[in-house]
Amino acid sequence: MFNRQIYENSQPGGIGLLEIVGEMEETEAGGLFVPLKRTELRGEITGPLAALRLIQTYGYSREQCDQVLEAVYRFPLPGDAAVTGSVELALQALLVDPMVNDIDQARALLDEMLDVQRDYLPQFQP
Numbered sequence: 422m423f424n425r426q427i428y429e430n431s432q433p434g435g436i437g438l439l440e441i442v443g444e445m446e447e448t449e450a451g452g453l454f455v456p457l458k459r460t461e462l463r464g465e466i467t468g469p470l471a472a473l474r475l476i477q478t479y480g481y482s483r484e485q486c487d488q489v490l491e492a493v494y495r496f497p498l499p500g501d502a503a504v505t506g507s508v509e510l511a512l513q514a515l516l517v518d519p520m521v522n523d524i525d526q527a528r529a530l531l532d533e534m535l536d537v538q539r540d541y542l543p544q545f546q547p
Contacts, residue, residue: 437496439479455479455492489519508545 439455458480464473479492508531515527535545 437475437477437494439492439494441490441492443491455481455490505544 438457441453441455456479457477459476459478461476462473464471475496511531512524512527515521515530516524521527521530535542539546
């Protein structure tokens, strides 16, 4: 059974969001966020375990915002959650970024991110 007292980041509630960072001005209410357009959740539940895939689509129409934005995806996970994925998928995601020029730069960025987060992503360590 999940024990909230064991995991310090097990706060209840919260939602995923795409927060705009960079040179845009904040509103009086605080930060700026890209609106959520769609959420899709698929998966399998077996006893106390679940393997889930969450797809969230965020975006503006051209009328709402006609510039390229830099944003950070934030998603609250309970302390006992596990994240899965692959290095190849992470590299492909980095290559979509217009600031990443080539596969070598993407690999260097991914290596740096994995090194910084190695305690939280053991599945990506050699």
